[in-house]
Amino acid sequence: MTPGDVVEILSGDHVGHLGVVLDLHPNGLVGVACGTGTAGRDDTHYVIRARERFGLRMGLPKDTYFYQSRGIAWAKPDQFKSTERTAPPDVVRELRKLHGLV
Amino acid sequence: MAHALPFSVLAFTNATRSSPLLRALHSVALAVPLANKTAFSTVRTHSEALVRDIRTATDDNDLRQALDVAVDGDDFIKGAVALAEIGRSRTARLLVWLMRHTRGDAFAPGGRGLRPRARARVEAGNRLFAVAAASVRKFSAPPGAESISVDEQIVRQAVRELVGPTVPLSVAELGTRGLRGLVAFWVVNELAYVPVREVPLWLEEALSQHFEDGAYALLRILASTPQIVVSEEEVPLADRLDLEHLDEETRQARDRFRATAPQTIGGG
Numbered sequence: 001m002t003p004g005d006v007v008e009i010l011s012g013d014h015v016g017h018l019g020v021v022l023d024l025h026p027n028g029l030v031g032v033a034c035g036t037g038t039a040g041r042d043d044t045h046y047v048i049r050a051r052e053r054f055g056l057r058m059g060l061p062k063d064t065y066f067y068q069s070r071g072i073a074w075a076k077p078d079q080f081k082s083t084e085r086t087a088p089p090d091v092v093r094e095l096r097k098l099h100g101l102v
Numbered sequence: 103m104a105h106a107l108p109f110s111v112l113a114f115t116n117a118t119r120s121s122p123l124l125r126a127l128h129s130v131a132l133a134v135p136l137a138n139k140t141a142f143s144t145v146r147t148h149s150e151a152l153v154r155d156i157r158t159a160t161d162d163n164d165l166r167q168a169l170d171v172a173v174d175g176d177d178f179i180k181g182a183v184a185l186a187e188i189g190r191s192r193t194a195r196l197l198v199w200l201m202r203h204t205r206g207d208a209f210a211p212g213g214r215g216l217r218p219r220a221r222a223r224v225e226a227g228n229r230l231f232a233v234a235a236a237s238v239r240k241f242s243a244p245p246g247a248e249s250i251s252v253d254e255q256i257v258r259q260a261v262r263e264l265v266g267p268t269v270p271l272s273v274a275e276l277g278t279r280g281l282r283g284l285v286a287f288w289v290v291n292e293l294a295y296v297p298v299r300e301v302p303l304w305l306e307e308a309l310s311q312h313f314e315d316g317a318y319a320l321l322r323i324l325a326s327t328p329q330i331v332v333s334e335e336e337v338p339l340a341d342r343l344d345l346e347h348l349d350e351e352t353r354q355a356r357d358r359f360r361a362t363a364p365q366t367i368g369g370g
Contacts, residue, residue, distance in 0.1 A: 003266045023267045023356070025363050053167035074363040089278045090170040092265040102271045102355045 001030055004092045006058045007080040009034060014073050018064060019080070020087045020095055022072065029074045033095045035064040044068040046094045059085045068098050148181030152285065153292045157305070165308055169282040174261040178285055179254055186252040215294035216306060223310035224290060227283065230317035230336075234324050237332045267356055270348035276319040283316010 001007070005021040009032065019032035035048075045067045050060045058064075087095075096102065152172055159165035172178050216224060261281065265274045290309040293301050318337075325332035326343040 002262060004262050023359060025360050027363065029363050031359070031363065053164065053171050057171045072359075072362060086174065086262070088167070088170045089173055089261070089265045089274075089281070090167075093271060093274055093278065096265070096267065096271060096274075099359065100355055101267050101359050102352065 001077050001080070001082070004086045004089075006083045006085040006087055007032060008083060009073055009075075009079070010081055011075060011079045012073055014070070018058070018060065018083070019073060020058075020066075020092065021080075022092070022095060022099065022101060025074065028076060030077050030080060032073045032075075032080060033066050033099060034070050034073050035060075035066050036070065037062045037064060039063065039065055041065070041067055041069075044098065046098050048091065054088055054091055057085065058087055058091070059083055066095055066098060072099060144184035145181050148177040148184070149288060149292060151177045152181070153289050156285070156289045156309075157293075157301075159305060162304075162308055165305065165312075166282070169285050169312060170278070172285045173278070173281040174258060178288070179257050179261070181288075183252060183254050183257055215298075216290065216310065217298065217303065220290065220306040220310035223307070223314040224287070227287065227310070227314040227317035230314070230321050233332065233336050234317070234321045237324055237330050241330055267359075268352065270343075270345070270352045272343060272348060273323065273345070276323050276343075279312075280316045280320035280323070283313045283319065286310070286312035286316065 001021055001024070003021050003023060007019055007021060009015055009017050009019050014034040014036075017034055017036055019034045021030055022033050023031040025031060039047075045065050047063060047065050048054050048058065048060060050056075050062050050064070055064070155177075156165070156168045156172065159168045263269065264277045264281075269277075286309040290306065290313060293306060293309070321332060322337055322341050322343070324330050325337035325341070326345055328345075
């Protein structure tokens with residue numbers, strides 16, 4: 001698992017959602033930016049449209065919103081399922097910016 | 103601290119410097135040694151696939167996404183590796199090492215067949231790349247730099263590392279723009295062989311703009327690297343990055359980010 005991988009979240013509050021790996025903690029945990037299909041929250045966010053090229057590349061089933069407030073899911077690697085897809089470089093950069101990884 | 107940068111681009115610079123990329127593919131293929139014919143064929147195949155895909159872009163946003171997706175896609179990476187095979191030499195290996203450990207350089211083909219504004223941008227981008235190439239050639243690499251191998255995995259990894267959490271975001275942004283510019287360069291040169299009526303003017307101009315922007319982005323990274331000399335005339339001080347300061351900022355940001363992780367393993 002490396003930064004930029006698109007994963008399905010298998011546990012915790014975001015179970016079933018797709019996310020993007022942003023960091024691997026030295027303690028063994030993986031930090032994943034969580035996406036959601038829920039639009040309209042009054043919060044800083046980054047959206048990827050399912051039918052645009054980024055969404056198609058990442059295999060998103062619907063428009064996916066990454067909210068700053070939803071934060072990062074930290075968990076062991078086995079709590080994430082690989083989708084065998086990766087986020088384009090621009091998406092990784094935007095998510096890093098959203099979550100203060102500048 | 104050195105950053106991993108888009109060396110996939112540099113992997114084929116040596117080939118393109120001596121024989122402009124697509125012109126070479128169109129005209130030199132029959133003359134190359136047998137061993138290189140497979141590589142030429144591979145480049146040709148991936149080049150055509152890239153062009154087919156990017157020509158379908160419908161507007162500026164779609165084009166930017168298409169270029170970004172192409173940057174670490176199979177066609178660009180496999181094509182770049184094949185070009186590196188063609189251009190395997192001391193210089194090519196040195197350039198690849200530089201991309202892994204410091205900054206890069208590039209090539210200078212023409213844009214024959216392009217319309218005036220696009221052609222002017224491609225020529226401007228070529229000039230910037232020539233400046234970059236000249237500055238990299240003066241760089242004296244440490245021992246071991248020339249023995250690096252270029253394969254698909256290592257190129258792919260380097261592109262991924264470019265936006266990884268250890269690379270300052272501003273460096274990652276310039277590097278990504280540089281890579282997008284190189285894909286755009288590849289495609290716009292191919293379009294120079296397509297009848298004008300089949301290529302929308304906006305697409306040709308946007309691709310050439312991406313190329314020129316990308317060339318300057320890569321030159322800015324080079325100019326910001328202590329061991330590489332680029333004149334202030336080419337890159338003013340205001341456009342250079344303070345890499346040491348950015349590295350420290352990124353390290354601190356990463357520490358803050360990691361502090362949000364649970365202390366006990368198993369949290370979700």
